[in-house]
Amino acid sequence: MAALPKQYQWLANEAGPRMIKEALAELGTVEKAGAANNPVILNWAKETGEKNVAQMYVADSIPWCGLFMAVVAKRADKKLVKDPLWALNWGTFGVFTKTAMLGDVLVFVRRTADGSRAGHVGLYVGEDDTAYHVLGGNQGDCVCVARMAKNRLYAARRPDYNLQPDNVRVVKLAATGSLSHNEA
Numbered sequence: 001m002a003a004l005p006k007q008y009q010w011l012a013n014e015a016g017p018r019m020i021k022e023a024l025a026e027l028g029t030v031e032k033a034g035a036a037n038n039p040v041i042l043n044w045a046k047e048t049g050e051k052n053v054a055q056m057y058v059a060d061s062i063p064w065c066g067l068f069m070a071v072v073a074k075r076a077d078k079k080l081v082k083d084p085l086w087a088l089n090w091g092t093f094g095v096f097t098k099t100a101m102l103g104d105v106l107v108f109v110r111r112t113a114d115g116s117r118a119g120h121v122g123l124y125v126g127e128d129d130t131a132y133h134v135l136g137g138n139q140g141d142c143v144c145v146a147r148m149a150k151n152r153l154y155a156a157r158r159p160d161y162n163l164q165p166d167n168v169r170v171v172k173l174a175a176t177g178s179l180s181h182n183e184a
Contacts, residue, residue, distance in 0.1 A: 002028025003028075004024075007173060008125060008126075008145050011125060014167055015165065015166075016103070016167060017076075017102065017103030017159065017168060018075075018076040018103075018165075019072050019076045019078065019103055019105075019123060020102065020103050021076075022071075022075040022076050023072045023136075026040075026071075026137070026143045027135075027143050027144065028142065028143060029041065029142060029143040030141060030142040031060045031138070031142065037061075038060050041060045041064055041137075042058075042059075042060065044064075044067050044068065045057035045067060047071050047074065048067070048071055048074050048080065048084065049074065050070070050080065050084065052083070053067065053085060057085060062085075063085075063087070063118075064085075065087050065120050065122065065136050065138040065139070066087045066090065067084070067085055067137065068137025068143065069105065069122070069137070078093075078094070078159050078160070087107060087108075087118065087119030087121040088107060088109075088118075088119035088154065090121040090157065091107045091155035091157065093105050093157045094157045094159045095157065095160055096156075096157060096158075097156050097158040098156070099170065100124045101170055101171075102126075102167060102168050102169055103123060103124065103159065103168055104123070104124040104157060104159075105121060105122075105123060105124075105156070106121070106123070106124050106155075106156055106157075107120070107157070108120040108121070108134075108148050108152040108153060108154055108183075110152065110181075110183060110184070111182075113184075119154060120138075121136065122134035122135055122136025122139070122146075123135045124156070125145055125171065126171035126172065126173035127150070127170070127172065127173065128147070128172070128173050128174060128175035130149060130150060130175065130179075131147040131148055131149055131175065132147070132153065133146075133147055133171075133173055134147070136183075138184070139180060139183055140180075147175070147178070148179065
């Protein structure tokens, strides 16, 4: 695991949720530049156990936030959504929640270069007045924490817990760093 930025170092001491712990284990994983591929990211497609994912995901230049979420959910023994590479499909994961909390899956809407609608998915680690702080993949071509404008939120979904961890809570953070605008 790469070092967490100072504002997020407290995450290393959290007992859970398990999806957060699994995601933190991949912190700092970086997409290769140009035509090269990071074999770690490519192996996640096989690790999901989903044949269609392994067949579709053949290069780390393909948006991989959904792939990252799939491998994190799989490692945490959570059921994957249908076609997990499509970020907006994570809007059906787990159970709906009105108030996002630590470890929840957050799905965001974004616009592509041609103006069409696409999505982004990551895990809630906190929030400030205008943004959610999201631990996810393909954020600046790596696994990291990024700030996402609250008005881009499409869905907040809580993992379907047998027993919800005690530390699932709203986390208030300082509004440090710029907002992410395009996670492709």
